[in-house]
């Protein structure tokens with residue numbers, strides 16, 4: 351079942367990110383409305399993963415403002431974490447738990463109502479073709495199966511804002527099609543998506559943001575800005 355989400359906006363204004371003493375990007379902005387999608391493009395090292403971590407609240411921007419419905423995200427980081435699903439490069443599949451147990455873990459964190467969480471897990475397993483792997487421990491999965499288990503978390507623990515770092519990595523063509531359909535349904539229900547990719551992914555109406563257009567050539571050594579590039583503990 352697709353649950354409709356309320357109208358929202360997610361915007362970034364004049365964002366800058368510093369890592370290892372270097373300005374990765376500066377002057378970056380966008381605005382996403384309900385159902386919107388943004389594709390982050392750019393060569394290796396241009397800052398796609400860094401931007402996704404900034405958007406997830408895991409990395410402090412050196413400059414700029416992130417806002418949800420016009421309210422600065424930094425004013426209520428817990429609310430932002432609750433509305434956000436961030437899937438990074440590294441699979442978060444726990445090796446000794448089975449595929450279903452992994453998903454149940456995430457679903458129950460998100461929704462303490464056991465029956466509802468259980469239904470969400472079953473639907474997520476079916477959607478990503480994982481039903482036959484439900485009892486297999488995470489450590490025995492192939493790279494693509496692990497990736498599908500991670501993506502199934504999006505459905506097992508639904509939230510409005512999906513931030514996905516190269517979600518098609520290790521997926522076969524059929525699984526990419528499933529992901530494309532899931533992304534379209536999420537947007538149709540009022541969700542938002544920001545994802546990075548080096549591959550083609552079909553997302554009708556998505557806007558593109560080319561990170562290399564926001565790169566800055568010179569070194570940046572302002573102490574306050576360097577402090578702003580720190581990881582945020584969670």
Ligand SMILES: Nc1ncnc2c1ncn2[C@@H]1O[C@H](COP(=O)(O)OP(=O)(O)OP(=O)(O)O)[C@@H](O)[C@H]1O
Pocket residue numbers: 369370374392393394395396397398399400401561
């Ligand atoms: N933990 C870190 N500490 C310091 N610098 C980092 C760190 N992680 C990334 N960087 C630097 O930040 C810059 C942007 O890296 P990032 O991973 O965001 O790029 P990307 O566009 O996602 O690259 P790729 O396409 O290779 O995944 C790079 O110059 C990288 O060296």
